[in-house]
Amino acid sequence: MKRRDFLAGLGGLSTLALTGRTAHAQEAWPSKNISMVVPFPAGGQADIAARPVATYMQKVLGKAVIIDNRSGAGGSLGNSTVARAAPDGHTLLMTLSSLAVLPESDRIYGRPVAYEVDQLQPIARVLADPTLFAVPASAPWKNIQEFVADAKARPGAISYGSSGPFGTLHVSMEMFALSAGIKMLHVPYRGAAPAISDLIGGQIQALASAPGTLKQHVDAGTLRVLANFGAERLAAFPDLPTFKELGYSDVEFYIWAGLFAPKGMPAPVVTKLRETVRDAMKDPEVTKVFEAAGNMPAYQDSEAFAAFVAKDSERLVATAKRIGKV
Numbered sequence: 001m002k003r004r005d006f007l008a009g010l011g012g013l014s015t016l017a018l019t020g021r022t023a024h025a026q027e028a029w030p031s032k033n034i035s036m037v038v039p040f041p042a043g044g045q046a047d048i049a050a051r052p053v054a055t056y057m058q059k060v061l062g063k064a065v066i067i068d069n070r071s072g073a074g075g076s077l078g079n080s081t082v083a084r085a086a087p088d089g090h091t092l093l094m095t096l097s098s099l100a101v102l103p104e105s106d107r108i109y110g111r112p113v114a115y116e117v118d119q120l121q122p123i124a125r126v127l128a129d130p131t132l133f134a135v136p137a138s139a140p141w142k143n144i145q146e147f148v149a150d151a152k153a154r155p156g157a158i159s160y161g162s163s164g165p166f167g168t169l170h171v172s173m174e175m176f177a178l179s180a181g182i183k184m185l186h187v188p189y190r191g192a193a194p195a196i197s198d199l200i201g202g203q204i205q206a207l208a209s210a211p212g213t214l215k216q217h218v219d220a221g222t223l224r225v226l227a228n229f230g231a232e233r234l235a236a237f238p239d240l241p242t243f244k245e246l247g248y249s250d251v252e253f254y255i256w257a258g259l260f261a262p263k264g265m266p267a268p269v270v271t272k273l274r275e276t277v278r279d280a281m282k283d284p285e286v287t288k289v290f291e292a293a294g295n296m297p298a299y300q301d302s303e304a305f306a307a308f309v310a311k312d313s314e315r316l317v318a319t320a321k322r323i324g325k326v
Contacts, residue, residue, distance in 0.1 A: 029089050029269045033064040036092045036259075039078025040163060041071050043193030045210040045295075049126040049257035050094035052289040056280035071190045074164025076102045076114040083115035087264035089273060093120065097256045098168045100313030104320045105166035117313065120260040121270070124277040125305040127290065128256040128298035130230025131172045131208040132237065134217075136199060137224050144227045144246050147206070151182035159185040160206040161195030166320055169195065172208040172229055172253040174323045179248045186326060199223065210255045211236055215294035229253040236294040254312070256298070258305055274302055 036054050038046045047069065054065040070078040075098050085091035099117060106113045133144065141147040151158050162170035165188055177184055184206070189195040192209045199207045200222045208229065215236060217223040228234060228242045231252055243251035259277055261270075280286050281299040290297050300308060 029266075029272060030061055030063045032090055033066055034061070034090050034092060035066050035068050036094055037068045037070050037078045037082050038094050039070055039072075039075040039081075040096070041191035041193045042067075042069050043196075043213065044163070044191045045127065045129070045168075045213055045255050046094050046096050046257050047193075048210075048212045048290075048293055048295060052286040053094070053126060053259070053277060053280045056283055056286050057276055060276060060279070073114070074098065074102055074105075074167040074170070074188070076106075079120075080115040082260065082262060083119035085262045087262040087266075089261065089265050089269040091262065092123070092273075093260040094126070094257060095260060096168050097254060097312060097316065098163075098166065098171065099260075100309070101166050101171055101316050101320045104317045108320065108325060117309075119263055121263045121265065122302050122306040122309055123259040123261055123270070123273055124281070124302060125256055125258040125298055125300035125308060126277075126281065127210075127212075127295050128254050129210045129212065129295055130228050130234070130242075131168070131253050131255050132211055132214055132225045132229065132240065133176070133227040133243075134199065134207050134209060134214050134223050134225050135205060136202055137222050138202065139205060139224065141226065142224075144241075144243075147226060148180050148182060151180070151184060155183040156185050158206060159187050159204045160208075161187050161189050161199060161204040162207075163191050163195065164188045165326060166323075168253075168255045169208050170326075171316060171319055171323070172255070173206070174326075175253055175319050176208070176229075176243065176248065176251050178322060179243075179251045196223075208253070210295070212290070212293035212295035234294075235296070256308075256312070258300075258309070270302075 036050055038050050040046050050067055058065040082091055082093035103113050160173050187204050192213050195207055198204050225240055228240045287297050
C-alpha cells in the first residue's frame with residue numbers, strides 16, 4: 001500500500017473515531033447532576049413549577065436535578081447566572097414572565113444590562129396562570145370597587161408587596177394602578193413567599209400573585225382575593241371576577257413559568273430535554289401536584305413557547321416603559 005493511501009486511511013479512521021466520541025458524548029447527557037436555577041425563593045410560582053418537573057427528570061434521567069433558589073434583583077441574578085452558563089444541558093432555568101421586563105428595567109435606569117433574553121433558549125412552558133389580587137382576610141375591602149375608592153381617597157397610603165422592581169408581581173399591580181388611576185406604596189421583597197407572609201401578617205395590604213401561591217391561604221381563611229388578572233374566570237376560583245369584567249379592559253397579566261437553557265446547546269441534548277419535559281407534563285403525578293395547588297398545567301413545546309414569550313414580552317415591556325422609574 002502506498003504511504004499516501006495509508007495516511008489517508010488513518011485520517012479517515014481518526015475522523016470516524018472523533019465522530020464516534022462526539023456522538024457518544026452527546027448521547028451520554030446528562031453526564032453529571034443538573035442544576036435547575038429558580039431565581040426566586042422557595043414557595044413562589046417558579047419554585048412550584050420547578051419541583052415536580054425536576055423530580056420527574058431525576059427519575060427518568062438517572063441523575064440528580066437540584067433546585068437552586070438563587071433569588072435577587074427581582075429575578076435578574078438567577079436569570080443572568082444561567083444566561084452565562086456553559087450550554088451543555090447541566091444548568092437550566094425555571095423562570096417567570098418578568099424575564100423580558102428585567103433587562104428593560106436596567107435600560108430604564110441606565111444600568112448595565114444583566115442579560116438579554118436571546119442568550120437563553122426556550123425549552124417548554126409549564127404553567128401560565130393569571131395573577132390574582134389578594135388582601136388580608138381582615139382588610140375592610142370586600143371588592144375591587146371598595147379598594148379603588150379607598151386608594152383614591154388616600155393616595156400612596158395603601159402598601160402592596162412584590163418580588164422586586166419590575167418583577168411579575170410589581171408590573172401586574174402597576175398595570176392595575178395605571179388603569180384605575182390610583183397610587184399605592186410599593187414594598188419590594190425577594191420573592192412571592194416572603195411577601196405573602198407579610199400580607200398575612202398585615203405588614204402590607206395588597207399583593208398580586210399566582211393562584212398556586214395563594215389558594216392554601218384563601219382556603220385557610222387568612223387571605224381574600226378580589227379580582228383575577230386573566231381574560232377568563234378560573235375553575236379553582238369560579239366566583240372571582242376578572243378585571244375585564246369589572247371594567248378594566250386593559251388589565252390582563254399572566255405569571256407564566258417556563259424552562260430555559262443557555263443558548264447553543266447541542267441539538268441532541270435539546271431534543272432529549274424537550275422530550276423529557278414533555279413526558280413530565282403528561283405524568284399524572286406531576287399534574288396532580290400542580291392541580292392540588294390550584295395551578296392548571298399549560299404545557300407548550302419550545303417552538304410554540306418561543307412565539308408565546310415573544311408576544312407576551314412585547315406587551316409587558318411596553319407596560320414597563322409606561323411605569324418608568326419607580
